[in-house]
Amino acid sequence: MTGAAAEETVETRARAFARGDPARGQLNALWRRGTDFLGCEFAIMGGAMTWVSERNLVAAISNGGGFGVIACGSMNAAQLDAEIAATMALTRHPFGVNLITLHPELAALSEVCIRRGVSHIVLAGAIPSTEAVRRIKAAGVKLLCFAPALPIARKLVRMGADAIIIEGSEAGGHIGPVSTSVLAQEILPNLPQVPVFVAGGIGRGEAIVSYLEMGAAGTQLGTRFVCASESIAHPNFKNAFIRAGARDAVASVQLDPRFPVIPVRAIRNQGTVRFIELQRGVIERFLRGETDQKAAQLGIEHFWAGALKRAVIDGDVETGSVMAGQSVGMVTKLQSTRDILAELITQALSMLAARDASPTARAAPMAPIRAEG
Numbered sequence: 001m002t003g004a005a006a007e008e009t010v011e012t013r014a015r016a017f018a019r020g021d022p023a024r025g026q027l028n029a030l031w032r033r034g035t036d037f038l039g040c041e042f043a044i045m046g047g048a049m050t051w052v053s054e055r056n057l058v059a060a061i062s063n064g065g066g067f068g069v070i071a072c073g074s075m076n077a078a079q080l081d082a083e084i085a086a087t088m089a090l091t092r093h094p095f096g097v098n099l100i101t102l103h104p105e106l107a108a109l110s111e112v113c114i115r116r117g118v119s120h121i122v123l124a125g126a127i128p129s130t131e132a133v134r135r136i137k138a139a140g141v142k143l144l145c146f147a148p149a150l151p152i153a154r155k156l157v158r159m160g161a162d163a164i165i166i167e168g169s170e171a172g173g174h175i176g177p178v179s180t181s182v183l184a185q186e187i188l189p190n191l192p193q194v195p196v197f198v199a200g201g202i203g204r205g206e207a208i209v210s211y212l213e214m215g216a217a218g219t220q221l222g223t224r225f226v227c228a229s230e231s232i233a234h235p236n237f238k239n240a241f242i243r244a245g246a247r248d249a250v251a252s253v254q255l256d257p258r259f260p261v262i263p264v265r266a267i268r269n270q271g272t273v274r275f276i277e278l279q280r281g282v283i284e285r286f287l288r289g290e291t292d293q294k295a296a297q298l299g300i301e302h303f304w305a306g307a308l309k310r311a312v313i314d315g316d317v318e319t320g321s322v323m324a325g326q327s328v329g330m331v332t333k334l335q336s337t338r339d340i341l342a343e344l345i346t347q348a349l350s351m352l353a354a355r356d357a358s359p360t361a362r363a364a365p366m367a368p369i370r371a372e373g
Contacts (some may be wrong), residue, residue, distance in 0.1 A: 023352040027345070030209065034218030037142070037195045039094040039119065041065035044208070045165075045197055046096030047222025048122065049173065049323070051312040052233050055083055059090035060230035060337035068095040069122060077108040084116045096120035096144070101128045107135065114139040122165065126168075129151065133160045145195070148176045150187050153196075163195040165220060170201025170314060172223050172265050175251060177319035185281060188215035203327030205347025223325040224344075228337040234315035238334065240267055240322050246329035255279045258293065259286075259300055267322040271307065274319070278303055 011338065028035075034043025046053060046061040048071035058068030070087060072080050080097070087095060097113050099106060101123050113121055121136050122144045136143050137160050145161040147153035153164050170182025178186075178302050180200035188196055188211075195217030202208060208219050225231065227238045244267050253276055254261035261279070266272065282296045291299075304321055311320025335343070 012117045021349060021353075023356065026352050026356075027209070027348055029211075030212040031218050033195050034216075037217060038067045040067045042345065043067075043212075043218025044341065044344065045069060045096075045169075045198075045199075045218060045220040046225055047199060047220050048072075048124070049222050049226070051309055052226060052231055053098075053222075054232060055086040055090055056230045057225060057228060057337065058087050058095050058233055060228060060317045061225065061341075062091045062093035064338040064341045066337075066341055067120075069120075070095065072097055072099050072104070072109060074100075077105055077110075077112050080109055081112045081116065082165070084112065084118060088116070094119045096122055098122040098124055100125040101132065102126055106132055110135050114141060120144060122146075123224040128159070130159065139341045147187070148178065148183075150190055153187055153191050157191065157194055161194065162193060163197065163217070165197045165199055167259070168200030168219070169251070169263075169265070170326040171199060172249065172328070173323040175200075175263050175265050177263075182214070184211055184214055200212065201326050202351050203330030205344040205349070206351045208344060209348045209351050221327075221344075224331060224340060225337065226324070227331050227334050228340055229334055230337050233312050236315035236317045237312050237322065240269075240317040241324060241328050241331045242333065244324065244328045244331075246326040249324045249326045249328050253279075256283050259283065261299055261300065264304075264321070264323065265325060267317075267328065269302075269318050269320075269322060271319040271321065275303055 002077050005064045031043035032109040035041060038045070040062065042065045044068060046058065046068045048069045050071045050073035053069060053071040058070050061068035062262055064232070070083055075083065084097065099109050099121060101126050103109060108120065109160045116139065123132065124146050128145065133143065142162045143160065144163045145156045147156055147164045147166055156164060166183045168172045168183050169177060170180055179200060184198055196215070197218045197220050198211040199220035202219050202221050203224050211219055226233055226241050248267050249265050250268050250272065251259050252264045255276065259279065259282065279300055282299050285291045286293060286296045307321035308314045308323060311322045
């Protein structure tokens with residue numbers, strides 16, 4: 001790091017963590033609901049990224065003032081137990097665990113979190129069962145659920161969710177069809193009962209402020225933390241992020257609706273090109289009667305098996321799955337987690353301070369829309 005860069009980092013950190021800054025008071029007020037709910041200084045959650053969001057990065061985010069979240073993924077109960085214990089050895093601050101609702105051992109994984117004293121559980125992937133919610137709530141653990149639409153968000157709140165996460169299609173990994181900005185307009189003014197955290201395509205502090213002012217309790221960022229020095233992602237994986245722009249993070253292509261493809265956003269590489277070629281070949285064989293539809297579908301689904309680990313851990317960024325959100329264009333260098341958080345906070349404070357120096361009319365609060373369903 002050059003002398004100038006080092007001085008800028010020190011200044012950024014000092015500004016971000018200054019208690020007497022008037023803009024900091026505004027920011028604290030904007031996300032107080034989120035910080036109170038999470039029990040941390042900054043209402044910035046770390047997105048749960050399989051193979052990336054493990055003990056080192058999770059602890060670093062929580063130690064930096066944010067809220068780290070372990071990505072359980074396909075771990076079994078023993079593996080998750082060890083990961084939670086290792087994370088607790090690295091931080092005394094709160095962190096959460098993201099569990100996939102379709103995991104065959106969901107009940108056992110939840111019990112591990114409860115036994116270990118994890119304060120927050122995030123359920124992702126599908127609407128959880130009533131029993132899964134009951135088990136978590138009965139233990140006094142705070143429950144966050146993902147909601148892709150307002151009716152589902154309302155259903156989850158009725159089931160017992162303590163907070164909702166909305167994630168737009170700009171995010172990395174498995175995505176839905178609706179953008180973050182549209183989800184925010186649909187859900188934020190219409191779900192005042194619980195804190196709502198916004199995710200998907202967020203890479204700067206100004207965007208964080210914008211969503212807070214729309215009513216969000218906080219935000220969740222994943223892509224922005226991949227190139228943290230504490231992240232165990234392979235150097236090739238990190239370099240792919242640094243080289244990429246927003247337009248390089250593309251959603252997986254589906255060639256034929258008879259053979260559905262689960263949409264995943266990742267950086268375009270040889271693997272994404274081969275995946276299209278594979279689909280074309282499978283469809284042609286199906287049309288010639290050389291394979292049945294079930295076998296063809298399995299061939300498509302198995303293409304990416306193990307591809308994420310191959311990219312993140314082994315460094316195969318040519319044929320592996322380099323899952324990344326469109327905010328990857330804002331990832332330009334390797335940084336410590338604390339510096340990433342400080343940069344985001346400084347950007348947020350600068351926006352608030354500049355507006356105070358030259359006041360402009362604020363937009364009127366969004367009016368709720370009629371109830372659906």
